[in-house]
Amino acid sequence: MGCGNGKVPPEGSKKGFVSVVQSLVAFSKAHDDDVEPKKRTEKQRGSWFSTSVKNLQPASNSQQQILRDDRHRDKVIKYKDKFDPRVTARYDIRALIGRGSFSRVVRVEHRASRQPFAIKMMEVEAPLGREVCASELAVLQRVSHSHVIQLIEVFQFPRRVYMVLELATGGELLDRVVSRGHFTERDATQALRMVLAGVGHLHSLGITHRDLKPENLLYYHPGADSRLLVTDFGLATFGGTGSEISGPDGSIGGDCNGADRTWSLRTTCGTPEYIAPEVLLRKPYSCAVDIWALGVIAYVVLSGSMPFEDESRTRLYRSIVRGKYSFHGDPWPSVSNLAKDFLQCLLALDPAARLTADQAIRHPWVVTMAAGSSMRNLHRSISQNLRQRTSRSSSRCPSSSAASSSAGQRRGPREGQ
Structure with missing residues (x-):
């Protein structure tokens, strides 16, 4: 399947772009409690830092820890004051994480x-x-599954809504893969089975x-x-x-794991x-x-590695709509044919030809947990x-990063709930 006239597909409607940007909220790793992004910190240091650094004495570790604790306490107080007293009466605010x-x-x-949770405070005046x-x-009020983030309770007020959510502290999927030191196809199926179970539940509703990606797992x-x-x-x-219900963008839905994908x-x-590609x-x-x-x-x-990746957005989109990916390079020669078949069943260009989540979790590679690999x-x-x-990625010029951000790719803080 080609890309028609060869032009780059539109980046998205204004509504789509706004929905990406405006819904951006983050859950960083448990140790990352700093409110300000790194860029802002560097900007604050600015030119005075380069001219005055010779006059500064390095602070001791204890002094640095005291400064960090003071900043952290100030930030907690700042954001605690914004919370409705009826919320803080039940929950103690510990740190801003997104x-x-x-x-x-x-x-x-x-x-x-004394159980930890996360609270997402949303401004609803606009x-x-x-x-x-x-x-x-x-969406969150309808979901109840062990492999989907759980909404615990909601506080709704005229200006703000507070969503109390499970707090995930175990890190991102790829961080876990790297930190293990040992990773096999069997390990991959264990992780993917959990994701497929969660996605299957979503689709059944x-x-x-x-916006599925490793950062959101x-x-x-x-x-x-x-x-x-x-x-x-x-x-x-x-x-x-059952009966069709209109979604927020005018869509209507049904059970995606069944035969009806209309x-x-x-x-x-x-x-x-x-x-x-169809998007x-x-x-x-x-x-x-x-x-x-x-x-993916x-x-x-x-x-x-990524199946589709290019610094040029034009070439990236063209490779996606053509389904141009390969199994070349390490470690693909050592990956089983059954695993590759699983990938091909998910990366089918024709949406109707792709496995559903329920079918994917019953694929032989997943069912046997890569026993034959x-x-x-x-x-x-x-x-x-x-x-x-x-x-x-880090060597790309700023303009490339800006282009990625404008297309809806979230960087920096992100929501993990």
């Missing part, structure tokens, strides 16, 4: 049980903030996530037995099961490298776009490829 245009996410502790909040809340706790959670529903939309969406949104081609689409994204995720988990440790190749990709 921020967006309409929202703040804080780590909290339930005063009675119409767009109200729309984003209503859309995300409608008529919910399409629309978080482990609940650092332990080896932790469950993996699908998070970040800022771009999710839903329809109905309902469709139209808003162009998501993270470029994970966007399905780029501005065709009506369904929850099959999540399956495509899962195919599985490819990355097995190799540490080599138990070769893929960790070294995966880590090396990830490092090379990070190096290439």
